[in-house]
Amino acid sequence: MNRPPSPKRSTPKPLPRAVVRTALMLLGVAALWFWIGWIDQSLGRTSYATGYLLFGVIFTLAAYNVRKRLPGLPLGSSANWLQLHIYLGIGSAALVLLHSGAKWPTGWLETVLAGSYWATFASGLWGLYLTRTLPKQLARTSEQYIYERIPILRREILDQSRTAVLSAAGDRGATTLAEFYCTRLDSYLSEPRGGLYAIRPTSTLRRQLMRELSDLRRFLSQAELKASEVLFALVRKKDDLDFHESRQGLLKRWLFVHITLTCVLLTSAVLHGWLALAMRGGVQ
Amino acid sequence: MPSPEVATTRPQRWTEPFGADTDDALVDRLLGIAPFKHMDPAAFPKKLPLRDLLRGDTRVNKYKPGDLIVREGDYGTSAFILLHGTASGTLERLAVLGELEKPSLGQRLKRSIAQLWQSPKVPEARSLSVNTNQIGSSSDVGTRQANNDTRLFLQDVPGVLDEYQTTKIQAGELFGEVAALGRTPRTATVFAESQCLMLEIRWQGLRDLMRYSPALSQHVQQLYRKNSLDAHLSQTPLLAGLSENEVQQVAAATQFETHGSFDWHTDLPEADQETLFERIAREPLVAEEGTAPTGLLMVRSGFARVSQRRGDGHQTTAYLGKGQVFGASELARSLLEGTPAVLSHSLRAVGYVDLLRIPADVALELVLPKLSADELLNLAQQTDAPLPARTLDYLVDRRLMNGTQAMVIDLDRCTRCDDCVRACAATHGGNPRFVRQGPTHDQLQFANACLQCVDPVCMIGCPTGAIHRDAETGVVEINEPTCVGCSTCANSCPYSNIRMVDLHEPGGAIVVDETTGTPIVKATKCDLCIDQLTGPACQHACPHEALVRIDVAEITPLAEWMTK
Numbered sequence: 001m002n003r004p005p006s007p008k009r010s011t012p013k014p015l016p017r018a019v020v021r022t023a024l025m026l027l028g029v030a031a032l033w034f035w036i037g038w039i040d041q042s043l044g045r046t047s048y049a050t051g052y053l054l055f056g057v058i059f060t061l062a063a064y065n066v067r068k069r070l071p072g073l074p075l076g077s078s079a080n081w082l083q084l085h086i087y088l089g090i091g092s093a094a095l096v097l098l099h100s101g102a103k104w105p106t107g108w109l110e111t112v113l114a115g116s117y118w119a120t121f122a123s124g125l126w127g128l129y130l131t132r133t134l135p136k137q138l139a140r141t142s143e144q145y146i147y148e149r150i151p152i153l154r155r156e157i158l159d160q161s162r163t164a165v166l167s168a169a170g171d172r173g174a175t176t177l178a179e180f181y182c183t184r185l186d187s188y189l190s191e192p193r194g195g196l197y198a199i200r201p202t203s204t205l206r207r208q209l210m211r212e213l214s215d216l217r218r219f220l221s222q223a224e225l226k227a228s229e230v231l232f233a234l235v236r237k238k239d240d241l242d243f244h245e246s247r248q249g250l251l252k253r254w255l256f257v258h259i260t261l262t263c264v265l266l267t268s269a270v271l272h273g274w275l276a277l278a279m280r281g282g283v284q
Numbered sequence: 285m286p287s288p289e290v291a292t293t294r295p296q297r298w299t300e301p302f303g304a305d306t307d308d309a310l311v312d313r314l315l316g317i318a319p320f321k322h323m324d325p326a327a328f329p330k331k332l333p334l335r336d337l338l339r340g341d342t343r344v345n346k347y348k349p350g351d352l353i354v355r356e357g358d359y360g361t362s363a364f365i366l367l368h369g370t371a372s373g374t375l376e377r378l379a380v381l382g383e384l385e386k387p388s389l390g391q392r393l394k395r396s397i398a399q400l401w402q403s404p405k406v407p408e409a410r411s412l413s414v415n416t417n418q419i420g421s422s423s424d425v426g427t428r429q430a431n432n433d434t435r436l437f438l439q440d441v442p443g444v445l446d447e448y449q450t451t452k453i454q455a456g457e458l459f460g461e462v463a464a465l466g467r468t469p470r471t472a473t474v475f476a477e478s479q480c481l482m483l484e485i486r487w488q489g490l491r492d493l494m495r496y497s498p499a500l501s502q503h504v505q506q507l508y509r510k511n512s513l514d515a516h517l518s519q520t521p522l523l524a525g526l527s528e529n530e531v532q533q534v535a536a537a538t539q540f541e542t543h544g545s546f547d548w549h550t551d552l553p554e555a556d557q558e559t560l561f562e563r564i565a566r567e568p569l570v571a572e573e574g575t576a577p578t579g580l581l582m583v584r585s586g587f588a589r590v591s592q593r594r595g596d597g598h599q600t601t602a603y604l605g606k607g608q609v610f611g612a613s614e615l616a617r618s619l620l621e622g623t624p625a626v627l628s629h630s631l632r633a634v635g636y637v638d639l640l641r642i643p644a645d646v647a648l649e650l651v652l653p654k655l656s657a658d659e660l661l662n663l664a665q666q667t668d669a670p671l672p673a674r675t676l677d678y679l680v681d682r683r684l685m686n687g688t689q690a691m692v693i694d695l696d697r698c699t700r701c702d703d704c705v706r707a708c709a710a711t712h713g714g715n716p717r718f719v720r721q722g723p724t725h726d727q728l729q730f731a732n733a734c735l736q737c738v739d740p741v742c743m744i745g746c747p748t749g750a751i752h753r754d755a756e757t758g759v760v761e762i763n764e765p766t767c768v769g770c771s772t773c774a775n776s777c778p779y780s781n782i783r784m785v786d787l788h789e790p791g792g793a794i795v796v797d798e799t800t801g802t803p804i805v806k807a808t809k810c811d812l813c814i815d816q817l818t819g820p821a822c823q824h825a826c827p828h829e830a831l832v833r834i835d836v837a838e839i840t841p842l843a844e845w846m847t848k
Contacts (some may be wrong), residue, residue, distance in 0.1 A: 071707035071825050072396035074817045078703060082827040131699050131828065139695035139727050147700060148719060248700050255701075 025087045029094045031119075036060050036098055048276075050099035055273055057092045061085055089124050113272050116265040123258045130254055134247050141240040147248045150241050155244050157241070161234045168227035177224040177231075180216055184209060185231065193242045201246045206239040290789055291798030295768040298336065302486050303343020311338045313641050314483065315369070318456050323497045332492055341489025347371075347476035350438040354460055356473045361749050363461040363486045369480025371453040372445065374473045387432040392817045399711060406788045406809075408715055410764070410795075438475055445477075464490060486749055517640070520582060522609060525654035537646045539579075543568040544586065544636035567632035570610075570639065577611040577625050579643045580651065586637035586739060587837075589680050590629045600676040601629060603670040603685045605738060605837045612652075615644060616664040619652050628666065634680055635739070652840060670843035678725045679836060683778060687735025687832045689812055691822065694840070696727040697830035707825030708810075715785070716820070717810040722779075728846075732833075733822070734781045734810035736760055738837050742773040742782060742809075751807065754814065761811045769805040782809045 032053075039046050064085045067075055075081075096117060105114050138144070145153060161181070169178045188209060193201070211233070213228060220228060293299075314320050315338070325334045344367065349352060353364060353371060358646060438444055453474065463470045464487035485493070494501040517523060517535050526534065544567070573593055581588075583604050590610065591598040604610060607833065610631050617626035625644070642651060652660065662785065669676060670795040674803075679685045709716040718733030740760045743751050750767035753760055775783040786803040787795040795804045810820075812833070820833045835841045 068703060071710045071821045072399055072813075072816050072818060074393075077823075078825045078827045102369070135698055135700075135828075135830070136696045138700065144695065144721060144724060144729060146719075148700075172652045199536075251699055251701065 021083060021087055025091045029091055032095060032098065047099060048280075049271065050095060051276060054092065054095050054099050055269060057088055057095060058265065058269055061089055061092070062266055065259060065262070086124075086128060089121065093121060098142065109268060109272060109275070112265070113265070113268040116261055116268055120258065120261040120265050123254070123261055127254050127258055130251055134251060138244060138247055141243060143237070143240060145241060145243065145244045147252070150245045153241055154190075154192070154238065157234050157238050158186075160190050161185065164227040164230040164234075168221070168224040172221065172223075174221040174224050176216065176219050176221075177227055180213070181231070184212060189234065189238050192245060198246050198249065201243050203239060206235060209235055213239055288793040289796045289801075290793045291796050291801065292804065294797040294799065294802075294804060297768065298340035298764070299768070300766055301340045301343075302484075302489070306339050306343050308335075308339070310344065314338050314342070319365075319458075319497070319500050319503070322499060323493070328492075329496075329498045332496075334493075336498075337489050338490055341492070342483055342485045345482045345484055347480050348480060349476055349478055350441045351476045352438065353474040353476060353482060353626065354463075354470045354472075356470050361752055362486045363458060363464045363466055363490050364474070365458050365483040365485070366453050366455050367481040367483050368455065370477040371474055371480055371482075372450040372477050373453055373459065374444075374448050374450050374475075389817070392815060395815055396711075396817050399713070404713055404790055406792045408785045408806075409713065409788045409790045409792075410806075441477060444475070447797055452509050453792075458507065459506070460492060461507060465504070473629070488747055488749060490711040520607070520609075522580070522582075522612065522655075523651060530650050530654075534642055534646055534650055537643055539641045539643075541570075541572050541639045541641055542636065544633035555738050564651075567634060569630065569632050570637070571627055571631040573627050573630040575627055577614050577627050577644055579641045580612055580615065580647045581610040581631065582640040582642070583608050583610075584638040584640055587680075587683075587685055588634045588637045588639075589634050591632065592629050596693050598630065599673045600680050601673060602839065603634065603676065604631075605685070612647075612663055613666045615647055616652055616655075616660050619648055620660060620664055634685075635683060669839050671839055671846075675725060676839075682723060682730075684723075684730055684735070685735040685836050686739055687836045688738055688822070689734070689736035689820075690836045691722075691731040691733035691735075691810075692834050692836075692845070693720070693729040693731055694727055694830045694832075694834055694846075695724070695729055697828045698826075699828060701827065701829075703825045703827060704831050706824035707821040711816055711821045715808070717808060718781070721778065732779065732781050734760065734812075735779060735836075736810075736812060742777045744776060746770075746773055757812075759812050759814050761814070762807050762809060764806055767806045769807065771805070772809070773807050777809075782807050784808075 036046050036050060039049050064081050067081050077124060096114075100114065105111055165181045167180050169175055188205065210232060213231060217225060217228060315335075320334070320338065323334060328334045328337070345353075347369070356374070381835060444450070459474060460470070466484075490504075494504055516529055517538065523531060523534065551716050567589060570588065571577065573591075583605055583606055586608065588604045589600055590602040590604060591600050591601075610629075611625075611627065614625040614627055617623075652663075655663065671679075684690060700720075705716045705718070705720055708718060718731055720731055722729055722731040724730075741752070741761065742749075743753075746752075747770060748766045748768055750763045751760065751773045752763065769784065771784050784805040785808050786805055789795060796802060797804055813819060813821050823831055823833050832845055834845055
């Protein structure tokens with residue numbers, strides 16, 4: 001707007017970063033394939049080469065958790081680390097298949113190792129899906145909530161609802177709204193939602209309660225009508241709180257699972273590597 | 285079991301006076317010289333007597349020949365009066381001064397590593413620390429100690445006087461008031477030519493002196509206008525093609541205007557208590573759509589809303605900050621087409637705005653003809669701001685365009701993992717300096733973290749100058765030892781981004797006032813992690829690039845980030 005004039009330039013639009021990074025990952029996998037083939041043709045031990053490389057990759061993937069705990073150090077941004085983590089993680093599947101020969105291992109240690117790797121891999125993919133879909137869902141609610149504050153906010157909603165209902169009941173002793181509140185709303189407003197909601201949240205209960213409250217309006221006094229408007233807003237807000245608790249909680253629980261699986265994977269990988277090196281024989 | 289308490293004296297405004305050596309004898313001498321001898325002590329209130337103002341908010345500094353008194357580019361919080369000796373101010377930038385240095389890499393790396401082990405077990409645990417400034421130096425500039433302070437001095441004063449354009453500072457002359465009162469960088473370097481004595485008045489004292497002395501207030505305002513005008517015109521790209529003589533002609537014709545209230549932050553309405561119509565109606569109208577432009581309006585400081593009528597209301601089409609111009613496209617079109625100019629937008633002051641008005645006839649005769657045909661054509665073709673109008677409305681209504689480092693979170697990318705909060709806490713002794721919540725517009729959340737405002741109103745009213753702009757980085761930060769916990773800054777911040785916290789000793793005891801028994805509090809806020817190698821830890825820690833510290837004072841950065 002009325003800025004000093006500047007020359008206009010046209011520059012070609014760069015490729016999306018995801019395309020570039022995917023291409024680099026595929027190039028890396030292709031290079032790996034040729035490298036393994038070269039080692040094999042020169043009668044080298046491909047399993048050791050891929051083993052060392054795989055251990056390094058898994059260690060690098062796990063190092064992201066360490067990086068997160070060193071916020072003030074110039075180790076690269078967390079966003080770049082996550083991108084490396086994602087592409088390295090996806091690419092590591094090819095390396096695992098090369099290392100294991102695309103066969104399911106025998107023996108309990110290798111079974112644990114393979115199982116923990118693929119479980120970690122699957123949880124990683126699931127996490128990628130969650131982190132790309134949940135933010136938009138969370139952003140759609142009318143307000144945003146900090147996870148740790150949800151119990152406090154739930155308590156506030158409960159207090160406000162009880163205050164509204166009690167003040168309406170004080171008006172000429174009208175109890176219609178109060179009865180409805182006691183039978184249908186108090187438990188909904190006072191408690192977090194159950195296990196099924198945590199897995200798959202729906203707005204079914206909210207819609208049902210609001211329908212019932214709407215149907216009740218014809219029987220309410222003026223004071224109760226006013227209180228019912230407050231309850232409408234609180235029912236909506238409680239549903240949003242539950243949704244945030246469910247989805248944000250899911251992300252936190254997922255991270256716990258993913259890190260736990262990573263610890264199992266690292267431990268079994270160390271054991272496997274140690275055993276493999278201890279049992280190493282043949283021509284040196 | 286309640287935490288133990290430790291009682292101490294609550295600090296007052298002048299508990300740590302500005303000058304430890306300013307005694308009654310000196311105050312008596314000051315009251316005998318201009319401008320203080322013309323002031324009426326009875327005009328000052330009992331709680332702010334003139335004598336106490338001079339004793340608590342002034343100090344006398346001695347300078348040796350060559351000592352730098354103020355340096356161009358520094359953020360100043362004091363004005364000066366030359367008492368004795370000779371001093372000069374430069375009219376052009378001194379190349380010998382080089383660039384300001386930041387804290388060394390080694391120091392910042394040490395700090396970053398040390399904080400991993402130093403997280404205290406109690407919140408807001410404190411031990412005193414002293415900030416040291418890094419002072420730039422070159423072979424032409426040396427450093428020496430003076431009264432526990434390190435000063436820069438010019439090695440070759442006669443050489444500087446020969447090589448650069450300078451102006452003499454006369455005894456009794458006031459300077460530095462523009463930067464001190466305007467919360468802006470120093471526009472010139474002043475150095476001592478001979479041994480001299482300077483009276484330094486910190487801006488809180490200057491503010492109070494001006495409030496109760498009309499003559500001083502008028503004098504400062506005249507200086508303010510004169511110095512601001514020259515500096516602003518010389519830096520304006522639109523006047524880049526003018527000769528020195530033409531610039532002087534333009535300067536002579538230019539009028540200086542102020543619209544709105546300098547204390548706009550006290551009047552910021554709650555977003556839901558006022559309609560947009562009411563809000564816009566309250567903003568002082570500077571220029572109206574459909575009327576003839578009276579000149580080129582150049583923003584010197586503050587902000588202005590550019591709007592167009594839409595239905596019964598006004599839709600924001602842009603906001604203008606320092607250095608930007610209104611009315612140029614209409615005048616350019618008029619020059620190209622030979623038709624009378626008509627404003628296609630209105631201009632309103634948002635909070636306050638200082639403008640320079642170059643009259644239309646001067647603009648058409650001297651300024652616009654100096655542009656090339658292409659430049660004139662570009663200027664005549666008004667381009668839409670790259671942000672949607674409703675987003676512009678939102679930013680201006682809530683004065684968010686004041687922020688040069690606003691924390692903006694893209695809620696469509698943010699997984700609410702709180703890595704940003706943890707990183708902030710880890711880099712601040714376990715105490716995060718922002719809250720991950722705030723006003724939301726579409727998918728953007730403007731979190732409660734210090735915006736590092738263009739116009740930091742939090743600095744108004746601080747009795748001790750604890751909240752100040754860092755001389756090296758320009759970051760608005762709080763010097764804790766001098767913070768008295770009065771909450772003026774926290775109450776002044778229109779965005780609720782400053783928090784008052786109770787202090788604890790490292791052992792866990794709450795620090796309380798020994799007289800009243802109430803906890804001693806300090807102001808805290810985001811400091812942009814200026815002592816960290818990574819810059820803002822929050823942005824560095826976000827795994828999804830959902831959080832950014834961005835300059836909302838300019839429209840383009842936010843538009844580019846939103847479309848990334």
